[in-house]
Amino acid sequence: MALTNIALDLNGQAQNWLEYASELEGGQRTPDMFAFLRDAAEFRNCLLLEQPNGDYAYTIARQFYFDSWHSLLLTDLMGSTDQRISEISEKSLKEVRYHLRHSSGWVIRLGDGTEESNRRIQKAIDDLWGYTGELYTPDVVDETTCAERIGPDLSTIRSDWLTAVHEILTEATLRVPESSWMHTGGKRGIHTEALGYLLAEMQFLQRAYPQARW
């Protein structure tokens, strides 16, 4: 129930962002076209977000890494010089803070739980760690929008994120991963195979019945 509620919030937020993207393009593509008619290589999401479910510990670890970053990102974007970005961020942040309380709570509960739950969440935290670098490593778009004060300052977000994650993992009696080697590619459209499966399911209806509406 929690995950579907979180998904519903994120779906609404995505709709707000894609509507703005559509308007900026002059309405060439509708928000739905961004979601349902782009192929994997056209998506610019971070690789962390396409990692599959499976053991619940992975779902929670992924959500925790993302929520802690997402709340910092939106806090930063509330100060964007672009009013629409600022407004969508303000609206989203209220929801995301709640998500973060949920995922942090579960990391602590699993980490500081039984031997078995600790072992499994530690494995998930370790395995997904390599996908977190992309969240705060700026590319040319990030650098440009940051300089124009439209986009986020990822270097500040990076240090705040590390501090926040360190704090929760410590409380959860978990080891903070140390590896500095990170996967990259999502922001350039180079994805893991997991995205293909996600899109196959998400886009099925529009692919099978083009322009279907409800």
Added chain:
Amino acid sequence: MVTCMNASLPSLEEIWVWLDSVSDPEIPVLSVVDLGIVRDVRWAEEDPDFTEQTSPRVNRTSVTDGRLRQPRTQRAQRSEPTLVVTVTPTYSGCPAMAVVKHDIQRELLQRGLSRVSLETQISPAWTTDWMTERGRKRLHEYGIAPPEPQAANPSTLIPCPRCGSSDTRLVSRFGSTPCKAFYICNSCLEPFDHFKCH
């Protein structure tokens, strides 16, 4: 032109009363006004280039079916200005919003208005502090613990709406709709919903 028709137009106060009869589709004891999501009601300024669709997100179907694309001469002769109702979503993805907008429009059209436009505004972001006192009371009577004020201490106890006991516990931060959390009362053992402070 507007002045000569004003006699037949309802007052904005009257329209707020009408809106108060539109209920939240998921929590029918609350009106959309109680919920604090109606942010503004006004008559649109007369504008020769005025288009019905001030909000690109609303009533897309009405635009495409062509009924609203009246020739300008016809528009100039219209007997009534457009009423603009501004609403704000509770949660970004709340599916009830589409129904709420539809219900508001239907209510106003049934009351005799012929031109109603709905606008969506997301900033400032909706907060449960905008819920009316009457709304909180109705929620409580309905068996849903009302939201505590934003300024309340985070450890504020949520009293059971059935027996009034403060000895309650959170079962799930997430409930049957985005706006609710799930609680249980340790005294009377009844489960209940809490309208989350947001």
